[in-house]
Amino acid sequence: QVQLVESGGGPVQAGGSLRLSCVASGRTSSTYAMGWFRQAPGKEREFVAAMNWSGGSTFYTDSVKGRFTISRDNAKNAVYLQMNSLKPDDTAVYYCAVKGTGSYYNRRSYDYWGQGTQVTVSS
Numbered sequence: 001q002v003q004l005v006e007s008g009g010g011p012v013q014a015g016g017s018l019r020l021s022c023v024a025s026g027r028t029s030s031t032y033a034m035g036w037f038r039q040a041p042g043k044e045r046e047f048v049a050a051m052n053w054s055g056g057s058t059f060y061t062d063s064v065k066g067r068f069t070i071s072r073d074n075a076k077n078a079v080y081l082q083m084n085s086l087k088p089d090d091t092a093v094y095y096c097a098v099k100g101t102g103s104y105y106n107r108r109s110y111d112y113w114g115q116g117t118q119v120t121v122s123s
Contacts, residue, residue: 002026002112004096009117012086016121020081022096022114033099034072034079035059037107038092038119045095049081050104059104063089086121093118 008020020036035050049070050059058070069082079096093116102109 002028002032002098004098004112004114006094006096006114006117009094009119011120011122014087014121014123016086017082017084018086018119020083020094020096020117020119022079022081024077024079024098028077033104034070035097035099035104035110036070036079036081036094037097037110038090038094039116040092043092045107047105047107048094050099051079061105083119086119088121088123091119091121 002024003026004022004024006022008018012018031053033052036048037045038048039045047061048064049068051070051072055072067085072079095116096114097110098112099109100111
């Protein structure tokens with residue numbers, strides 16, 4: 001089992017920045033690919049960003065490219081999401097997850113999930 005704890009969310013004005021953190025514990029491994037998803041009220045959970053175990057490959061949904069950056073520190077069992085130029089449409093609960101097999105973009109490919117952290121962007 002892997003436990004994931006997100007932090008760093010909160011209220012922010014449009015154009016502002018936040019940095020989300022996710023720390024893994026339990027049966028952790030630096031060979032896991034990690035991802036970030038988000039879920040807005042009344043909407044399905046959607047893919048935001050992901051990174052392979054080495055950090056050499058990153059993946060982003062189109063709406064955040066150029067604004068969000070995913071990174072990881074395997075020594076700390078942590079993954080981060082730097083979010084810049086935030087927009088009201090970015091308002092959601094953000095989840096980190098550990099990827100199993102399958103597409104990086106599909107939430108069904110992820111085996112373990114955190115409890116989420118709320119990001120609220122006001123205009």
